[in-house]
Amino acid sequence: RTEDIDVDIDSIPLDDAETFKLFGDGQTFGVFQFESSGMRELLRKARPERLEDLIALNALYRPGPLKSGMVDDFISRKQGKTKIKYELPQLEPILSETYGVIAYQEQVMRIAQALAGFTLGQADVLRKAMGKKDPKVMATQRDRFMAGAEQQSIAPTKASKIFELIEYFAGYGFNKSHSTAYALLAYQTAYLKANYPWHFAAALLTIEAQNTDKLAVYLNESRDRGIPVLPPDINESALTFSVEHGKGVRFGLTAIKGLGEGAVKAIIAARTELGGQIPSLHALCEIIDLRIANK
Secondary structure, three states: OOOOOOOOHHHOOOOOHHHHHHHHOOOOOOOOOOOOHHHHHHHHHHOOOOHHHHHHHHHHOOHHHHHHOHHHHHHHHHOOOOOOOOOOHHHHHHHHHHOOOOOEHHHHHHHHHHHHOOOHHHHHHHHHHHHHOOHHHHHHHHHHHHHHHHHOOOOHHHHHHHHHHHHHHHOOOEOHHHHHHHHHHHHHHHHHHHHOHHHHHHHHHHHOOOOHHHHHHHHHHHHHOOOOEEOOOOOOOOOOOEEEOOOEEEOOHHHOOOOOHHHHHHHHHHHHHOOOOOOOHHHHHHHHHHHHHHO
16 A cells, blocks of 8 residues: 555565564564563574574573573574584484474484384374373383384494483473474564564554553664654544655554544544545534534
């Protein structure tokens, strides 16, 4: 309506520099799953550069990984401060996307498949056992893993170390498919915010128009990002926040405390009848009185 642009959200590039800059700067108010103060601080530390980083951060931002130091380790490896090492070459294609950190349940399953010859069904049993931490079941799974690793010519000491490693990380592992769906939606949201900031701000402010606390936060962020926020105007404002081409985001009339939607609709209808401009309070009252009389 304002820019003559039709955005196909399913066809946007997944490597947009402006979008990742927004994530790296922690400017993610209104971005799904990445809005909390803790997550914004994490984004500023991690500086994500690809969708896989967002997937990992979404999976790791939970009490367990945060307290265990996994998140700090992930960031340190990503930034090259800690050298990424793999106990065996077979682990690199499985763990390279998370810089050698086991972040996902699916990675645990793939490791069991690659190193111990587990079927994916057997690997899923291992995943469940690790999540429940049942000692008897875990003992059985360890024996099966060690036997399978021996058949793959992996030294017992190395196999034991790897099993202990995945057992430790499995307690914190998250479902990657779940995290991927969330991260993609977050990226799409951030893409709109980064590339169409005025329109995104108008939509976000409209959604939170009745939440005074959030509205104040989003208005302040809009101004901080250089988005002109225009005051309410009886001749310019719409029902909700809207974009005025070349001017900025116009305050929506329904966001004014105490001004109900019915009253706003009556004002806009009167404005339309008067040719788009309400010249005076008297003219507004006159046209509304006339409409009431006709009813």
